[in-house]
Amino acid sequence: ETGVTQTPRHLVMGMTNKKSLKCEQHLGHNAMYWYKQSAKKPLELMFVYSLEERVENNSVPSRFSPECPNSSHLFLHLHTLQPEDSALYLCASSQRFPYEQYFGPGTRLTVT
Amino acid sequence: AQTVTQSQPEMSVQEAETVTLSCTYDTSESDYYLFWYKQPPSRQMILVIRQEAYKQQNATENRFSVNFQKAAKSFSLKISDSQLGDAAMYFCAYRAYNNNDMRFGAGTRLTVKP
Numbered sequence: 001e002t003g004v005t006q007t008p009r010h011l012v013m014g015m016t017n018k019k020s021l022k023c024e025q026h027l028g029h030n031a032m033y034w035y036k037q038s039a040k041k042p043l044e045l046m047f048v049y050s051l052e053e054r055v056e057n058n059s060v061p062s063r064f065s066p067e068c069p070n071s072s073h074l075f076l077h078l079h080t081l082q083p084e085d086s087a088l089y090l091c092a093s094s095q096r097f098p099y100e101q102y103f104g105p106g107t108r109l110t111v112t
Numbered sequence: 113a114q115t116v117t118q119s120q121p122e123m124s125v126q127e128a129e130t131v132t133l134s135c136t137y138d139t140s141e142s143d144y145y146l147f148w149y150k151q152p153p154s155r156q157m158i159l160v161i162r163q164e165a166y167k168q169q170n171a172t173e174n175r176f177s178v179n180f181q182k183a184a185k186s187f188s189l190k191i192s193d194s195q196l197g198d199a200a201m202y203f204c205a206y207r208a209y210n211n212n213d214m215r216f217g218a219g220t221r222l223t224v225k226p
Contacts, residue, residue: 031212033212033214040218041218042116042215042216042217042218042219043203043216045213045214048212048213050212055212090157096212099145100145100147100159100162101159101214102159103149103156103157103158104156105155105156106156
């Protein structure tokens with residue numbers, strides 16, 4: 001369970017705050033993903049980076065801004081979030097498609 | 113667009129018994145992969161089993177096996193000799209061969225009764 005790590009594990013922020021989520025993978029993978037997991041809804045793919053280039057952006061609001069400085073690190077920068085953005089944010093990594101993804105433990109985000 | 117449907121929001125099984133979780137999917141692709149993931153309470157999501165669509169033989173991993181029906185677009189997970197540690201949310205997922213996008217079902221919460 002240490003192949004993909006995420007920090008922080010819990011985050012409470014106000015709607016005017018700016019914060020960042022961090023993900024790190026130690027598996028030598030070359031693709032990384034951000035997902036949003038809300039209660040009673042399927043996982044929603046937010047962003048995909050393959051070889052450090054963003055290849056997928058599923059109509060995510062601009063208040064979420066990803067950054068992938070290298071193949072091992074992925075960030076999600078957050079600003080002026082809304083209460084409905086409260087969710088579990090999961091990071092995952094994989095070899096390039098179509099292989100399975102390995103998930104981190106997630107960051108539980110609460111927007112007040 | 114590919115969609116994945118898990119029609120059982122919740123299931124329960126007696127310890128040591130067998131349970132089957134259902135999953136159907138919709139796709140026009142011929143090459144793809146299917147997965148079952150397990151997410152225990154407050155713990156990391158982990159891969160349980162993987163099936164390549166071009167393989168006719170059903171995948172098996174110890175007590176976990178799948179029933180893959182390509183024509184019916186069905187991909188069920190069978191858990192034999194259920195254990196208390198099997199209690200978790202189970203997600204079915206689909207990924208086309210040439211696509212980064214992995215589609216997940218809404219999940220089935222499995223309870224194991226001692």
